[in-house]
Amino acid sequence: MAGADVIPDPMEITLVIAKIGLVLLVILTLAAYLVFAERRILAWIQDRKGPNRVGPFGLLQPLADLIKLLTKEDFCPPAGDRWLFFLAPAMAAIPAIMTFAIVPFGAPVRIFGRDLPMQVADLHVGLLLFMALSSIAVYGVALGGWASNSKYALLGSLRGLAQLISYELSMGLSLVPTVMLARSFRLSDIVAAQEGGWFILYQPMAFAIFLVSILAECKRIPFDLPEAEGELVAGFHTEYSGMRFGLFFVGEYINILVLGGLAATFFLGGWQGPLLPGLLWFWGKVLAFAFLFIWIRGTLPRLRYDQLMHLGWKVLTPMALVNILATAWWLYLAGSSPL
Amino acid sequence: METLFFSIVAAIAILMSILVIRCKNPINSALSLIMTFFCLATLYVMLEAPFMAAIQVIVYAGAIMVLIVFVIMLLNIRTESGRRTQHALFLGAATGLFLLFQTWYFLSRSSLTGAKGAIDSAAIAKVGHTELIGQSLFTEFLLPFEITSILLLAAIVGAVVLAKKKV
Numbered sequence: 032m033a034g035a036d037v038i039p040d041p042m043e044i045t046l047v048i049a050k051i052g053l054v055l056l057v058i059l060t061l062a063a064y065l066v067f068a069e070r071r072i073l074a075w076i077q078d079r080k081g082p083n084r085v086g087p088f089g090l091l092q093p094l095a096d097l098i099k100l101l102t103k104e105d106f107c108p109p110a111g112d113r114w115l116f117f118l119a120p121a122m123a124a125i126p127a128i129m130t131f132a133i134v135p136f137g138a139p140v141r142i143f144g145r146d147l148p149m150q151v152a153d154l155h156v157g158l159l160l161f162m163a164l165s166s167i168a169v170y171g172v173a174l175g176g177w178a179s180n181s182k183y184a185l186l187g188s189l190r191g192l193a194q195l196i197s198y199e200l201s202m203g204l205s206l207v208p209t210v211m212l213a214r215s216f217r218l219s220d221i222v223a224a225q226e227g228g229w230f231i232l233y234q235p236m237a238f239a240i241f242l243v244s245i246l247a248e249c250k251r252i253p254f255d256l257p258e259a260e261g262e263l264v265a266g267f268h269t270e271y272s273g274m275r276f277g278l279f280f281v282g283e284y285i286n287i288l289v290l291g292g293l294a295a296t297f298f299l300g301g302w303q304g305p306l307l308p309g310l311l312w313f314w315g316k317v318l319a320f321a322f323l324f325i326w327i328r329g330t331l332p333r334l335r336y337d338q339l340m341h342l343g344w345k346v347l348t349p350m351a352l353v354n355i356l357a358t359a360w361w362l363y364l365a366g367s368s369p370l
Numbered sequence: 371m372e373t374l375f376f377s378i379v380a381a382i383a384i385l386m387s388i389l390v391i392r393c394k395n396p397i398n399s400a401l402s403l404i405m406t407f408f409c410l411a412t413l414y415v416m417l418e419a420p421f422m423a424a425i426q427v428i429v430y431a432g433a434i435m436v437l438i439v440f441v442i443m444l445l446n447i448r449t450e451s452g453r454r455t456q457h458a459l460f461l462g463a464a465t466g467l468f469l470l471f472q473t474w475y476f477l478s479r480s481s482l483t484g485a486k487g488a489i490d491s492a493a494i495a496k497v498g499h500t501e502l503i504g505q506s507l508f509t510e511f512l513l514p515f516e517i518t519s520i521l522l523l524a525a526i527v528g529a530v531v532l533a534k535k536k537v
Contacts, residue, residue: 115397155498159424166432170404173436177397177443185443192440196433216500 046142050151054131062284063093069284069325076329096277103273108180111270115178120275123171124282126164127289133157134292135219137302138309149302149310150219157218158210161293162203165248168286169195172250172257175279176267187266190336191257194247197343198254202244204351205237208358209297222301229300236354238298240347245290247343249283252328256336291320376416383409396442400435407431418491421500 067082067089074081083089107116137149154160169192176188210216212233213224224230231238247254258266268279295301295316302309334342386409389402407430414423489502497505507515 112395112397115401154420156420156424156500159421159428163424163427163432166428166436169432169436170439173439173443174397174401189440189443192436192443196436199432 042145046147047151050147050149051132054136054151055128058128058131058285058288059281061288062281063097065284065287065321066096066281067092068321069328072322072325073329076326100274100277105273105275106270108270111180112178115174116270117275119171119175119178120271120278120282121171122174123168124278124285126168126171127282127285130161130164130289131292133160133218134289134296135222135301136292136310136313148219153217153219156216158206158216158221162199162206165202166199169199171279171282172267175271179267179270181270183263183265184267184269187257187259187263187269191250191267194250194254194256194339194343197340198244198247198347201240201343201347201351202248204348204355205240205244206297207351207355208234208237211355211358211362218296218301222296222303225300225303229298229303231298234298234354234358236350238294240351240354241294241298243342243347245294246324246327247339249286249290249324251283251287251324253331253334254339255333256339259333261333287321287324288317291317291324294320372416376413379409379412379416383413397439400439400442404431404435407435418494419499421503 070092071081071083071089081089082092085091085095107113132151133154135148135150135153139146139148141147172191172195173188176184176186176191179185209221209230212230213221215221215224221230250257256266257263258268260266263269268276271279292313295313299316302313304312307315383406386402386405390399390406393399393402407426411423411426411431414420414426494502
């Protein structure tokens with residue numbers, strides 16, 4: 032164990048707690064409004080009106096939804112596993128929220144005479160922590176469906192488990208070239224390395240693989256097989272009601288924001304951009320990804336299960352491996368590799 | 371402060387390890403094992419090995435245990451039948467006592483000098499933990515690394531052959 036105890040400066044602790052609180056507030060509010068935005072945008076794509084009754088332009092709809100979910104009965108199927116049934120929604124939502132701790136969401140600012148990075152924790156192994164947390168998020172889906180003791184829910188969670196494991200692999204492999212270019216797992220280093228040019232310019236293939244993989248990680252159309260409502264009622268969360276269902280639901284939207292933020296960090300230069308401040312650039316990119324996800328949902332049909340597995344294992348993973356080799360050769364021949 | 375934190379994490383790790391073998395429901399056993407892995411990862415972080423901690427969670431908690439949970443869910447074993455034989459208890463107690471004695475013997479022989487290797491906090495701060503692991507893995511320990519990868523490849527090929535066999 033390392034040396035003497037270091038007593039941190041109380042000011043530092045206050046700033047860190049303030050940052051955590053602010054990030055939580057922004058993420059949860061944005062996730063609630065993302066649900067609303069999705070309903071309005073889908074309605075617009077399908078030539079309907081969408082929710083427009085609660086408040087001006089329906090802007091208070093998230094609040095109405097929240098009150099409805101909180102006042103509904105919290106029901107657990109009698110034959111289900113009570114503990115796991117109650118824990119599973121949290122297991123799905125918490126890793127998604129925690130991942131945001133490592134995302135740099137703005138340029139460092141000077142406040143009270145000190146440099147404050149706009150990031151909760153700038154870890155050495157930031158990228159690996161993201162992979163670790165996304166592999167943990169699988170348990171929420173898997174155990175939620177299993178603990179319900181219902182056939183639809185179990186089928187949904189088995190599908191979810193297989194899908195998340197498969198696409199985690201291609202997601203992780205598509206990030207390897209990013210690390211090779213930035214020569215660091217640290218997310219602030221990856222952002223700094225893109226000052227000259229965003230990684231999407233050097234790694235369009237890796238970006239494409241990452242984008243498809245995060246769509247699958249979010250369990251969004253065209254990869255929404257774990258909750259395919261046409262076949263499985265509502266998939267792994269069939270038996271859930273009230274706020275526990277809400278946690279699964281909002282967790283999915285938090286996931287969209289987090290993965291959008293990570294895609295922006297890894298491939299689109301993070302908070303960097305000309306003219307506008309970093310904070311605006313970052314959140315603009317995140318919302319652009321969120322819009323893309325909603326747009327895809329409004330456009331594409333669902334994949335079949337064998338197509339899903341085929342795409343993950345026989346297309347994306349080999350492509351990502353070839354991309355890693357190509358990047359390695361390119362770095363070696365360009366002479367900028369540390370060999 | 372650090373010692374207190376270590377004690378808490380170690381206590382949780384031991385409690386969870388006991389739960390792994392005491393739980394009647396295999397899913398709960400699996401979850402306790404995952405918690406044990408998390409505690410191990412926390413200990414790695416305290417030993418200034420964040421890379422090891424992340425890999426511990428990705429590989430063990432996130433990949434291997436997911437597959438075990440997957441199999442348990444597919445088999446749908448509800449609870450384990452509560453049969454416990456006498457000689458299993460005896461063998462377990464004997465093994466436990468032997469391990470305890472062994473630990474006590476080697477600790478009390480005071481052959482542990484507390485000497486430190488070349489890699490310490492200063493080296494980690496200067497080069498970085500991940501870089502240090504990478505350097506020794508691809509230079510000093512290249513042969514064991516390659517042997518491990520061949521072993522894993524053989525396991526993958528074996529799994530495919532077994533799965534493709536006509537029953």
